[in-house]
Amino acid sequence: xxxxxxxxxxxxxxxxxARAADRLRRFFDSDIFHSxxxxxxxxxxxxxxxVCFVAAFFAPWLAPHNTNDVATLDLMNAFLPPVWMEGxxxxxxxxxxxxxxxxxxxxxxxxxxxxxxxxxxxxFSVVLxxxxxxxxxYVGGRLDHFIMRVADVQLSFPAVLVALLLFGxxxxxxxxxxxxxxxxxxxxxxxxxxxxxxxxxxxxxxxxVEKNKEYVQAARVIGRRPLAIMFxxxxxxxxxxxxxxxxxxxxxxxxxxATLSFLGVGVPPTQPxxxxxxxxxxxxxxxxxxxxxxxxxxxxVALALAVNLLGDWLRDALNPKLR
Amino acid sequence: MLAFIVRRxxxxxxxxxxxxxxxFSLFNFVGDPVNNMVGIEATIEERERMxxxxxxxDPFPIQFARFAGNALRGDFGQSYRLSVPVEEAIGxxxxxxxxxxxxxxxxxxxxxxPLGVYTGLHREGAVSRLLLTTSxxxxxxxxxxxxxxxxxxxxxxxxxxPSFGRGVTVNIGWESNLVSWEGxxxxxxxxxxxxxxxxxxxxxxxxxxxxxxxxxxxxxxARARGLTSRAVNFGHALKNTLVxxxxxxxxxxxSLIAFAxxxxxxxxxxxxxxxxxxxxxFVDIPVMAAYLCLVAFIFVVINLxxxxxxxxIDPRLRxxxxxxxxx
Numbered sequence: 001x002x003x004x005x006x007x008x009x010x011x012x013x014x015x016x017x018a019r020a021a022d023r024l025r026r027f028f029d030s031d032i033f034h035s036x037x038x039x040x041x042x043x044x045x046x047x048x049x050x051v052c053f054v055a056a057f058f059a060p061w062l063a064p065h066n067t068n069d070v071a072t073l074d075l076m077n078a079f080l081p082p083v084w085m086e087g088x089x090x091x092x093x094x095x096x097x098x099x100x101x102x103x104x105x106x107x108x109x110x111x112x113x114x115x116x117x118x119x120x121x122x123x124f125s126v127v128l129x130x131x132x133x134x135x136x137x138y139v140g141g142r143l144d145h146f147i148m149r150v151a152d153v154q155l156s157f158p159a160v161l162v163a164l165l166l167f168g169x170x171x172x173x174x175x176x177x178x179x180x181x182x183x184x185x186x187x188x189x190x191x192x193x194x195x196x197x198x199x200x201x202x203x204x205x206x207x208x209v210e211k212n213k214e215y216v217q218a219a220r221v222i223g224r225r226p227l228a229i230m231f232x233x234x235x236x237x238x239x240x241x242x243x244x245x246x247x248x249x250x251x252x253x254x255x256x257x258a259t260l261s262f263l264g265v266g267v268p269p270t271q272p273x274x275x276x277x278x279x280x281x282x283x284x285x286x287x288x289x290x291x292x293x294x295x296x297x298x299x300x301v302a303l304a305l306a307v308n309l310l311g312d313w314l315r316d317a318l319n320p321k322l323r
Numbered sequence: 324m325l326a327f328i329v330r331r332x333x334x335x336x337x338x339x340x341x342x343x344x345x346x347f348s349l350f351n352f353v354g355d356p357v358n359n360m361v362g363i364e365a366t367i368e369e370r371e372r373m374x375x376x377x378x379x380x381d382p383f384p385i386q387f388a389r390f391a392g393n394a395l396r397g398d399f400g401q402s403y404r405l406s407v408p409v410e411e412a413i414g415x416x417x418x419x420x421x422x423x424x425x426x427x428x429x430x431x432x433x434x435x436x437p438l439g440v441y442t443g444l445h446r447e448g449a450v451s452r453l454l455l456t457t458s459x460x461x462x463x464x465x466x467x468x469x470x471x472x473x474x475x476x477x478x479x480x481x482x483x484x485p486s487f488g489r490g491v492t493v494n495i496g497w498e499s500n501l502v503s504w505e506g507x508x509x510x511x512x513x514x515x516x517x518x519x520x521x522x523x524x525x526x527x528x529x530x531x532x533x534x535x536x537x538x539x540x541x542x543x544x545a546r547a548r549g550l551t552s553r554a555v556n557f558g559h560a561l562k563n564t565l566v567x568x569x570x571x572x573x574x575x576x577x578s579l580i581a582f583a584x585x586x587x588x589x590x591x592x593x594x595x596x597x598x599x600x601x602x603x604x605f606v607d608i609p610v611m612a613a614y615l616c617l618v619a620f621i622f623v624v625i626n627l628x629x630x631x632x633x634x635x636i637d638p639r640l641r642x643x644x645x646x647x648x649x650x
Contacts, residue, residue, distance in 0.1 A: 172611075
């Protein structure tokens with residue numbers, strides 16, 4: 001490709017590398033990275049989040065046991081305590097449950113389900129909320145009034161209740177045969193639908209500011225269609241706060257999923273999430289096998305807290321007023 | 324003011340109609356109710372007669388109007404699972420939930436507001452920092468996990484408090500946990516579980532509002548006039564933080580009722596929430612519909628009261644004619 005200019009091909013690669021390095025250096029010089037580097041709490045939160053992600057998504061390779069494979073279970077290993085208590089072994093560092101399942105591996109596989117549901121439902125809320133907020137703010141008038149009234153009403157009901165109702169509604173409508181197959185989708189849908197309002201409100205607010213700016217007028221003058229203006233011109237300029245809300249929503253979504261699964265209306269028992277593990281472990285609380293409940297609980301709280309802290313930091317770092 | 328009330332009332336009625344419509348449409352997805360009521364050998368004529376008697380052949384708006392009329396009188400039909408009228412099943416469990424919510428709300432207010440004032444006044448103190456850090460963890464702890472931890476600590480390890488059910492209740496017009504110590508012991512853990520989240524929320528809210536108010540000129544002026552810090556802090560500052568506190572408290576009572584579902588499941592507390600959850604699991608539609616309508620009604624009433632309270636508390640709104648506050 002560089003034959004015309006007579007340069008050897010290495011320079012192109014070198015140029016690319018140099019540009020990448022430049023980008024990287026600029027990132028490391030940026031305010032955002034500086035505020036990240038100087039906040040030990042944020043670094044800790046980032047490390048915890050990363051550990052959770054890696055543990056969850058590489059669970060099939062990292063986990064000491066495959067809890068999805070019933071053949072590897074041995075009832076002789078049931079109710080083993082964690083390794084530091086009497087009777088615990090290094091084979092099962094955090095103990096085992098009533099069927100001899102390794103608690104640590106179960107947590108890793110469960111976290112994967114929790115994270116998938118969390119991410120998917122936040123993605124759904126973002127698409128729905130940002131879309132509605134953008135249209136609401138740009139078009140205005142009756143449509144705006146209607147969307148915002150619906151948002152108001154929904155906001156006066158707690159998200160858990162909305163998700164629970166939607167789940168109950170889906171359970172009524174869907175035939176029993178397919179319920180377990182689509183339970184995960186229904187859950188994602190229910191949690192996502194219970195969380196869109198914040199996105200819509202924020203995006204609507206910033207859209208109303210943006211739509212009077214000159215670049216939007218210019219786009220209108222050169223004859224771009226409203227939809228193109230909304231999604232190509234206004235959208236990139238209102239996405240900043242969305243990132244912050246999405247991070248905090250992720251923590252909320254993970255907790256909501258855990259709550260619903262704990263109540264027994266969430267993920268099917270064949271795909272246990274952290275909430276399901278806590279629910280099963282809860283049955284053995286009184287017989288003294290506390291590790292089946294507490295360790296999944298600790299994992300859940302650590303994940304939610306770390307994501308929350310990252311969200312807090314992101315909000316401060318992206319807020320120009322605080323710089 | 325009157326126009327505002329009328330508009331809010333109108334909105335509330337619209338919300339109730341929408342919720343009622345959702346509740347009503349639930350019934351339309353569970354197959355043919357006639358099939359559930361007649362025997363296998365029923366002839367087509369018998370089925371027709373049954374459908375007519377139940378009004379199933381009427382047009383949709385009439386059926387909905389009938390449903391709404393019955394709902395207004397508190398008649399939601401029979402529970403599929405319990406085989407008792409729904410209003411009876413809910414009426415039996417309503418006091419349990421309301422008592423739980425009441426105790427939790429009182430706890431959250433009685434502890435959250437003073438802690439908020441304290442952390443607002445001593446913002447750099449060690450105790451304040453400890454409280455704020457703890458509250459951050461409190462927000463990340465889901466309700467059901469708090470319940471489990473409390474049970475593990477106070478019931479399993481220490482053995483001080485009962486961990487499930489209402490225990491001993493005394494009949495004072497309804498079955499109550501609040502009049503005897505034995506009964507009160509049972510309500511302690513569930514209500515603490517339920518109130519913790521609201522408590523941290525209130526504390527952070529009051530703190531933020533106090534910090535805001537303490538910076539204003541009239542507080543500086545009050546100090547310059549030589550008023551005692553007690554009079555400034557509580558008479559001037561705290562009073563002006565009350566508007567958002569009341570809004571949030573009102574709205575949070577609604578979410579207390581919703582979160583009671585979780586608390587009641589953890590503690591097997593025989594309230595409305597547990598009934599609703601079981602109704603979802605067993606697809607007991609009359610109970611689901613009734614719970615939906617009842618909770619929506621409570622929410623709407625609370626929202627209405629909160630809006631009206633603004634006027635009582637904040638004299639500035641009465642001057643504007645309320646146009647600014649009506650969204």
